[in-house]
Amino acid sequence: MNVKIGEYNVLKVIKEKPMGVFLDDGDIGILLPKRYVPRDTRIGDELNVFVYHDNEARIIATTERPFGVLGDIVKLKAVSTTDFGAFLDWGIMKNLFIPKSQIQNIIRPNGEYLVKIVIDELTGRLAASEKLEQFLSNEELTVKEKDLVTLLIYRRTNIGYEVIINNVHKGLLHYNDVFEDLEIGDKIGGFIKNILPDNKIDVGKGEIGYERVENQTEKILRLLQENKGFLPYHDKSSPEKIYSFFGISKKTFKMAIGSLYKERKIELTKDGIQLL
Template sequence: MLQVGMFHSLEVINEVPFGFYLDGQDKGQILLPTKNAPLGCKVGDKVHAFIYHDSDDRIIATTKRPKVCVDHCAYLKVVSISKVGVFVDWGLEKDLLVPYSEQAYPMSEGLSYVVYVFCDEETGRLAASTRLSDFLYEESSEEGGTFEPKQEVELLICGKTDMGYKAIINGSHLGLLFRDEVFKPIKIGHSMKGYIKSIREDGKINLCFQFHDPSARNTLEEQIIEDLIAHDGLSTLTDKSAADEIAKRFNVSKNAYKKALGSLYKQKRILLDKSKITLVENK
C-alpha cells in the first residue's frame, strides 16, 4: 500500500504536456510535474518519488527531498500563521501545517520548533505536532525499542526544563539530560550522539554525553598530565574553573574533570590549590 509522506519507487505510465503520471497503485495515477521530474524521464521508467498533497489537496509526487518524512521528527521554522494553525518550511513547495490543536504551546512566525510529522487518519493528509509525548515513547520497555545503560544513541534536543534538556532518542523515545551532564553548549534542534545513562524504576530514560567509568577517567588523567607537560608543569584550570572552560579544553563535564584531578592527587602526580595545578616531578 502506498503511504503518503514517504518515498516510493513508482513506474511512469503516461506523459502529458505538464508532467508524467505515475502508477500510484491503490492511490491511482499520481502526477509528477515536469519541474520535479528527473532529466530524461520517460514512460516505463521507475522514479524514486516522495508522495504528498499539493495546495489543492491532490496527491502529487516530487523527486525533491523534504527535510522530514512521515513518522519522524525535525526542527522546522514557522513561515506563516493562518486561522487553522501555523505553517512550517519542510523543504517542499507546499508548507506543512501544525494545527492549533497540535501545538503544545503557541508557536511564533520566524522561530523554529521540533515537530513530529504524522498522517491524519480522517483526512489522509500530512500534518505536524509539537505534542511529542503523544507520538513518542517515554519508557524504555514500551514498544519501539528497549535500551540498555551505556548504549550509544542519536539525540535530537527538543525541549528545556528546570532539570535539564529533553531529547528524542533514535527518533522513537523521549529522555532527559540532567543539567550537570551538559558540559558543552547545546540548543533545541541540535542533533548529536549521546548515551543511555540509566533506566529509572518507572521506565523513564536518563541520558548523558559521557560515561565516567574507570577507563574513561584514566584516559582523561593522561590528557591532563600531557597538558601540564605542554605548559611547563602548571595549569590554572582547576576544579574551581567554569564548566565551559573545562569542556573547551578537555571536552568533558566538570564532574569528570574533578574526579580525574582527585585521582591524580591521590597518586601524588599533581599538587592542587585554589588557583593552579602543579605537576609533581619524578625524581
C-alpha cells in the first residue's frame, strides 16, 4: 500500500491497542494515538488522517489538521529557535522544523514566515524551507488565460502585489484591481488575466466573466432581501464603499446590477437599488 507522507490518507483500522488504533499500511500498521481516535471507531472503519513522522522518526497518523501539507506554501509562526534552525507552529502537536540551511531571514519566536513544506533531503522527514525562489518557475506554465487559480500574497512592489500562483508560478496583482489591504501570506482566489510574451503573468482577484457576475447577482439579491428590499448603493457610489459592503469591485457591482435590471428584478433609483 502506498501511504503518502505529509498528506491526507484514507486508511482502514486493522487493530485496537491501549495506546490507540493501527491503520493499514500494507505492513505492521500506522499508529493513530488514542487521543485522536474518533468516538465509536471500530475495526474495519476507514479514517481520513494526516501522516507524518513523530520525534522518533516513526510514521504516525493524526486526525488533527495541519496548516499546510507537503508542497504547500504557508505562513507559519515561529515557536522557538536553536543553533540548527527553528521550530514552527504547524497546527498539530508536532512543530515543523526549518533547518538553518533553509532560513533566509532572521527567525525570531512569535514572528510569522512564509515557508514551503518539503521533504528534507538529509533526514527524509517533513521540514520547512524559507528559500521559496528555488521552487518557483515561469519557464513552463501549467496555467492559461482565464484559468481559476489560488493566489498567495508574496511581496509588495511599486505597482502591485507579487503573488505565487498554485504554489508553482509567480504573477502580479495590480493595485488598481484590489480594493482592500492584503497581507503577506494571505491566500485568495483569482484568475489568470494575461500571459505576456516572456511568461510574466497578470492575475485578477476573484472570478472572471459571467460566472463571477452570476455569483454576485445572487449575493446582491440576498442582501436586498435582508435589508427590506433597498440598498443605498448605485453607480455614483465610491469603489471603497461598494467594496466595503459587497466585497466586490465597482466594475463587478455595475455589471451585476445591470444584469439584475435587465431581468427586471431590481429598480434603479437616485438613492440606490430597489428590489422588485
